[in-house]
Amino acid sequence: MYCDAHLHLVGLEQYEPDFALRALPFDWRGAVVSHNPEEFLQSEALRANLPSTIAGFGIHPQEPDMRHADFLSMLCEQRKVDFIGEAGFDFFGDGPLRSRSSEAMHLQLEAFLFQVHLSAYTQLPLVIHIRKATDVIMAYGRELRRLPSIIFHCWPGRLEEAQMILKKGINAYFSFGTPLLRDSRHAIESLVGLPTSRILSETDAPWQPPHGAEYTSLEHITDVVEKMSSVLNMSSEELRHDLSVNFSAAYIHCCYEPCV
Numbered sequence: 001m002y003c004d005a006h007l008h009l010v011g012l013e014q015y016e017p018d019f020a021l022r023a024l025p026f027d028w029r030g031a032v033v034s035h036n037p038e039e040f041l042q043s044e045a046l047r048a049n050l051p052s053t054i055a056g057f058g059i060h061p062q063e064p065d066m067r068h069a070d071f072l073s074m075l076c077e078q079r080k081v082d083f084i085g086e087a088g089f090d091f092f093g094d095g096p097l098r099s100r101s102s103e104a105m106h107l108q109l110e111a112f113l114f115q116v117h118l119s120a121y122t123q124l125p126l127v128i129h130i131r132k133a134t135d136v137i138m139a140y141g142r143e144l145r146r147l148p149s150i151i152f153h154c155w156p157g158r159l160e161e162a163q164m165i166l167k168k169g170i171n172a173y174f175s176f177g178t179p180l181l182r183d184s185r186h187a188i189e190s191l192v193g194l195p196t197s198r199i200l201s202e203t204d205a206p207w208q209p210p211h212g213a214e215y216t217s218l219e220h221i222t223d224v225v226e227k228m229s230s231v232l233n234m235s236s237e238e239l240r241h242d243l244s245v246n247f248s249a250a251y252i253h254c255c256y257e258p259c260v
Helices: 009-015 037-047 066-077 102-122 134-138 159-167 178-182 185-193 220-232 236-250
Strands: 002-007 028-032 053-057 083-090 126-131 150-152 172-176 199-201
Touching: 002 172, 002 199, 002 220, 002 236, 009 037, 028 236, 037 053, 037 066, 053 066, 066 102, 083 102, 083 134, 102 126, 126 134, 134 159, 159 172, 159 185, 172 185, 172 236, 178 185, 178 220, 185 220, 199 220, 199 236, 220 236
Parallel strands: 002 028, 028 053, 053 083, 083 126, 126 150, 150 172, 172 199
Antiparallel strands: none
């Protein structure tokens, strides 16, 4: 069983229109994210052919549009999503609202705290996206301890930062993806140093493609897991088992059936 802790179906369809109709050559689970009502509906139509997926919806820090807050609340109330996110902070500097300006901080913080409080209230897991903002996340340890689980999508931080998060009593999982295939030093350091029970695998398909690829496909999860097994000096079979257990623990409300 391969487990993909983070992917975007609608984005993937733009590169590979028939992907949802093709059977993968391996057993697979996936956690699907979307960030506006139109994308969510399109994603759910694609998920109809992918019963081994679970669905999430979040107000992304790159587009912190609180007009979607009521829609997210409705999805949670009606249990049409299995998790919230991705939420978080993005201060990478590659966009007008992705810098540490007062406006960007205000907008991203408002969206983040709304989703943290909603996760605590609904007891749905929260997926977090962070770039150049680990220190901001650290300031909200008390709030994050109230959540059932947190999944750090494509963990970008250092090992000591991940360890500090766990020491705060936060039920956190750290997901690793294609940066490992580029031998990201921080990703490898974190992967090796974290407890195996706290790691997840992901593609972020279709984004963050491996070197030489136009996009990230669902099949790239095998490359990610093989790289993880090599770095950890574990057999692929043993690691896939552990990653499957962790996926179930992180997404504790998931049932791997289509939401109704």
